[in-house]
Amino acid sequence: MRKRAYQMTGLISLGLSAMILAGCNINLPTSRPAETQPGVTTGGSASTTAATKPGTKSSQTLPETSPVTTAIETQPTTVPVTVPATIPATKPATKPATKPATKPVTKPATKPATKPVTKPATKPATTTSTKTTTSGSTGAYADISNKRYEWSYGYPTSWVTDFSGHWNYSSGKLYLTMDLGYEMGYTNVILDTLRDKGVKVTFFVTTEYIKENPGKVRRMLDEGHKVGNHSTKHINMVKLAETSEDPLVENTEKWEAAYQAATGRTSHLYRAPEGVFSKRGMTILEDMGYDIIFWGAAYADYDENNQPSVETAKEKLYKFISSGDVVLLHPFKTNSELLPEFIDDMRGRGYDFSLVP
Secondary structure (H helix, E strand, O other): HHHHHHHHHHHHHHHHHHHHHHHOOOOOOOHHHHHHHHHHOOOHHHHHHHHHHOOOOOOOHHHOOOHHHHHHHHHHHHHHHHHHHHHHHHHHHHHHHHHHHHHHHHHHHHHHHHHHHHHHHHHHHHHHHHHHOOOOOOOOOOOOOOEEEEEEOOOOHHHHHHHHEEOOOOOOEEEEEOOOOOOOOOOHHHHHHHHHHOOOOOEOHHHHHHHHHHHHHHHHHHHEEEEEOOOOOOOHHHHOOOOOOOHHHHHHHHHHHHHHHHHHHOOOEEHHHHHHOOOHHHHHHHHOOEEEEEEEEEOOOOOOOOOOOHHHHHHHHHHOOOOEEEEOOOOOOHHHHHHHHHHHHHHHHOOOOOOOO
């Protein structure tokens, strides 16, 4: 009963508040408030619904199942609990959790891991290999040193034994050679002297000389002399072998083509232009079948505008000559005059003249 009294009191208070807000008059019931009170809230037909809806149930159960009681108990619990709990829980949980987790983890993990590993691993390896091993060159001979060396006028010093070139042969003989980059106007005079003295010489000529003087080259061969390769355009082998073997090979093959076209012959002898050479260049030429011919005695006779006298030439040249030496001369004016005396002087020392093998 006490519980029912509390319920009735709450219903009356709720009804009064609603009527005041709606501007209606208050008519409090005098009998059976539990059965008639729902009619005040929902309208005139609600009393009929309240009487028929319970069926055989007693009047005490009517307030517990009425729509008014359900509305009062449901509204305060549903509205405050559902709306505040859903909105704050969904939005803060979704946005902060998704964005911070994706951006900081994906971008820093991908970019730093790729760039520092790929680029440094590739470039230093290439740079180091090029500078210390190949010096910027490629090809089959890239690992062989292309360090520049220059031949001296006199007998080679001890370091030359590391190379495979030839500058001295059989004891008791001299091997006279002459280099012709271009026609100096004294070749026929020299050929005449050699013919008269019965001396055979190895001439090293350039491609240009062959093309411009094919008749002289053929005369050399016809009179028993030898002809060797002195390059195309007088370019030293260090320059030609700098990037790869190809330029040196092509330069040499041009000479071979010109020589064969003019004479129908081939040659296995090579004289390094300028006396400049390297291990790489020599290896390339040797693999092409050439013997590199240096010299054991020579002097500065190649400047046509500064030719020494015959006596000065003898003084500079003779001191370098040793048994078995290859002797280098250029067919300029002084040597054309010196040659007859030179042949006689060397024979007077007991030397015979022979061709380079």
